[in-house]
Amino acid sequence: MKPLARTVAEMPQSGIREIANLAARTPDCVRLDLGEPHFPTPPHIVEAACQAARDGFTKYTPPVGLLSLRQAISEKLQRVNGLDVPADGIVAVSGATSGLFTACLSILEHGDEILLPNPAWPNWEMMVLSAGGKIRYYPADSSRNFLPDPGELDAYVGDRTRGIILNSPSNPTGAVMSPGLVREMVDFARRHDLWVIADECYDEFVFDEEHTCAARFDGDGRVISLFSCSKTYAMTGWRVGYVACPQDLIEVMAKLQQPVIGSICSVAQKAAEAAFRGPQDSIAVMRDYYRGNRDLAADMFADTGIRTWSPGGAFYMMVDISTASMDTYDFAKRLVRSRQVSVAPGETFGPGGRGLVRLSLATSRDKLETGLERLIEAIRADSQSA
Ligand SMILES: Cc1ncc(COP(=O)(O)O)c(C=O)c1O
Known part of the structure; x- marks a missing residue:
């Protein structure tokens, strides 16, 4: 059999998908991995x-x-x-x-x-x-x-x-x-x-x-x-x-x-x-909702000692997990398996994502709150055992 094209065979997989696939097979997993609005199409x-x-x-x-x-x-x-x-x-x-x-x-x-x-x-x-x-x-x-x-x-x-x-x-x-x-x-x-x-x-x-x-x-x-x-x-x-x-x-x-x-x-x-x-009001509704999610996340991280960067737009937030002293893929996989919450591993975004995970804020407020509680507990537990 002739080999497949090298560029394609050597191409890295998106780590977002890898975690999303794992999360989809995990019961009760709160999904903060994919950048996908939870709102229905108007x-x-x-x-x-x-x-x-x-x-x-x-x-x-x-x-x-x-x-x-x-x-x-x-x-x-x-x-x-x-x-x-x-x-x-x-x-x-x-x-x-x-x-x-x-x-x-x-x-x-x-x-x-x-x-x-x-x-x-x-x-x-x-x-x-x-x-x-x-x-x-x-x-x-x-x-x-x-x-x-x-x-x-x-x-x-x-x-x-x-x-x-x-x-x-x-x-x-x-x-x-x-x-x-x-x-x-x-x-x-x-x-x-x-x-x-x-x-x-x-x-x-x-x-x-x-x-x-x-x-x-x-x-x-x-x-x-x-x-x-x-x-x-x-x-x-x-x-x-x-x-x-x-x-x-x-x-x-x-x-x-x-x-x-x-x-x-x-x-x-x-x-x-x-x-x-047609009417454009759904855009403002979604924007306000994501802004509210950003503010909720900022409040929940505020006194935890965990570093985050408040986003000015889109619906993502980077969170520092470097105290966990493991690579971000291992962190994200373990998080799904042991805490039932999924985030994107920072390293899939290039070397600048080392020590970070990406949260998608495009979800309902109660799911976000539950997911963040689980994530914060996991980061704390890791930093205590490090
Ligand atoms: C920065 C960026 N560009 C492009 C896309 C893809 O958008 P589309 O669904 O229109 O292909 C995404 C989707 O997540 C994205 O985040």
Whole structure:
């Protein structure tokens, strides 16, 4: 038998999935692992998909997505993000995941490098490797409050560096970049002639300030912006995301839709269109709920001596478990088995996640409270026995 492709065989698995699989097999486990809203998709969105299916809207659609959906996205980008992007500057994709992957395929030659924040959502590494590229981490760790310092990034750029991933609000840290920092990061990319892949899937979940799009500072067509319906409208399973990118790239992205996904699910596009055009109040409800969860978590950790970093957005919180003196995978697995609570092991996000675990705050308040009680007890017990 011929061997399988090496890049794929050598690709690391996401540790989030590994723990999620273990948690799914564990009775009474409180799930703080996956970043998935516990809210249902709002009913008017579901109804639009049902109606479309009943109307027979069940065929292939154009690879770039329905024009009516892209028009609705163009209006959202104007209304929410202050970006002026016409419908033909947008590709609707099968989840931001597929958009990020096609972005990597669009810009990478074999052996080219992409700069990733450290710590980073693990799927980016998998995408870059699948596209034949390599990753290089740039520092955005806890000693910097999980924000990069543009002043120290020049040293990370080499001959083969092709682009940089920016992610604000961040998964896994919830860190939010200020407008000034976003501008400096885009300036840095311009100085080195790099593509910017701006993953802004949590753009509507910023708690204390406004989200700033990298594309606002794009003077010369280098920013590829990724957004998603998954978190904003509690639509993770519908698989709708969208990419706004410079005109040169749009045709390549559109072409790559054909080998990668063919076209997006027809009725999911109708659902997404209803999401953009319908009432937006569910977003504020979810944002307030996640903010409340963040505040509850901060209160519960307050007098424990356990270090945490309060997130400015998204719905994640990093927690220091370094007193447990074991690697974060072992900690997370043991936590599931002995305390029935699941968190993501920090090391799956890169070396910057060492000694940390990531909590997903996207759950009901009572589950969060129970999960945090169990986690705090476990960390205390470990530090006492260390
Ligand atoms: C930073 C980030 N980007 C992209 C995605 C994927 O989003 P989608 O469901 O639209 O593929 C996620 C999902 O967790 C994420 O956290």
